Structures are given as structure tokens and as C-alpha cells.
Amino acid sequence: MWKAILSPDFFGTILRATTPILFATLASCVASKSGITNMALEGILLFSALFGVIFSSITHSWLLGLIITVVIGGLIGLILAFFVLNLKTDEILAAIAINLTATGGTVLLLLAFSGDRGVSSSIRSVSAPSLTIPLIDKIPFIGQVLSGQNILTWLSLVAVIVMHLFLYKTPLGLSIRAVGENKNAAESVGISSRRIQYIALVISGCLAAFGGFFLSGGYMNMFTKDMSSGRGFIALAAASMGGNTPIGGLLVSLLFGLASALANVMQLMSVMPYEIILMVPYLTTLIGLGVYYYAQKKKKERLSGK
DSSP states (O other), rough: OOOHHHHHHHHHHHHHHHHHHHHHHHHHHHHHHHHOOOOHHHHHHHHHHHHHHHHHHTTOOOOHHHHHHHHOOOOOOOOHHIIIIIIIIEEEEHHHHHHHHHHHHHHHHHHHHHHOOOBBTTTTOOOOOEEEOGGGGTTTTHHHHHEEEHHHHHHHHHHHHHHHHHHHHHHHHHHHHHHEEEEEEEETTTTOHHOOOHHHHHHHHOOOOHHHIIIIIIOOOOOOOTTTTTTHHHHHHHHHTTOOOHHHHHHHHHHHHHHHHHHHHHHHHOOSOOHHTTTTTHHHHHHHHHHHHHHHHHHHHHHHTT
């Protein structure tokens, strides 16, 4: 088992497992910075995974399929924003509605489009390509880990840098953070909080769509029922533990990617019952959140002098 864990393939698996979680974590960060918790990430991931397969098959292009999927992800974010900001629906209930719709709706749409039930076995989708980096692929061990990764894995890492610069170095990013920290103060200086939160949720939906597309067009090459497997909720935990910052979210997402990769190895080695192995990523989430909030509680106690 240790030989498998210390192999380049294991570290490459960590990056692949991290990719959809990282995209969703960045989506959660943007929404949270604007003062709204986007709990619809699970549903957006699931819808995007299906639409990625469908539209890459129709267009015969992974790139066009990705673009259309990202647009649809943004539209789902727009729908969530409309319900929360215009209709004053509770943001948690609105997100739950989207998640439940995705669970049954994706199966229904797949059946209507292809006649398949639960698995897109008859759809010839186009997966995003892998990227071989010259020179780096010649480096022992590191080259085996980094070279050959899916292009969306590299894009997720680039997205961390882009989102950090966007949130902390641009006027729009400043407005998003201002609205999230104090809506009334932001509006007193002429910032439209509703417009900013609309923008933040649309961006959040687009980022989550990248992760959904990767699930069916990078991590796998087909759509399967409920293939998001709780990654949207794991991303919410990762964003929270990372302080709702892109760099912090990256570090925590890698932790959960490690847990997923470890679960894969344990499954292959049959070191314990299959059902227990499936729990590893979710147990890691629970333990991580417990440790994080305990540390936060102790920090507040120290600051208050108790």
C-alpha cells in the first residue's frame, strides 16, 4: 500500500480528484465574499456534468461543449440570484430546490435526449485533452505527476491565481468584498448591493460549471447518475476552512483531493470493507470542519480574554 501511495500515479490522482472540488470551492468563495452562501453547487456540478456530455456530443468539440456548459452554469447562478434577491426566498431553501431538481432532472433529461437510464452509454461525448508540458515531462517523478494532466486541471490552478487577483486587486472584486462585509456601508457610497450579488452568483455558477464539465469530460468520459457525489458540499466546507479565499481554498481542496485519492488506493488494495472506504472523503470533511471550528472557538476565547 505504501508503495502505491508514494508513486507518481498517486500524486497525479490527487490533482485529478482535487480539480472539481477546487472549481466548486472557488465558486463558493466568490459567492460568500458577496454575502450569500451558494449551497446550490452540488446541483450546478450535476447539471454541468450532464450538459457537458450532451453539448460536446452535439458540437463534436470539447471546447464548445465547455463554453455552453459554463454559460448554463452562469444561468443557474442567475436563477438562484433572482429567487434570493428579487423574490426574497431563503437562500438555503432555494439552493436545496436546485439540488433536488438536478438529482431527478438530470436523469429525466438524459432519458429524453438519448434514451439512456442513469448512464450516458450511447452518447459519444468529447473529453477535454491532456496536456504534456515540454521539458517538465523529462523531470523524474515530478514530470510523471504533472505532465499528462487534463487541461482543466491546469486551468483550475490558474483560476486560483486569477480569482485571487480579481477579488483583491480589481474594483469589482473590492465591491464584492465590501457588499459581503457590510451591505449598508457599501450602498452608502453608491455601490448597488443587488447588482454586485447578482454578478457574484453568476461568476459562482460559471466556476462550478467548469468543475461539473471536468467530472464527465476529464475525470470520466461519460455522465452517470449523481456523479457529483457530494463534491459541492465538500467544496462549501473547503471554502469555509480556507477562510473563503482562493489560496486557502486551494490548500484545503488538496487535502480533500488527498482523501479521495487515498480512498481509491484503499479500494484497490481491499484493506477494509468497501462501504467504509467510500466514507473516507466525507469523514475527512467532518473531521476537518470539527478541527477548524474548534480552533476558531479557541482563538475567539483568547481574544476575548476568557
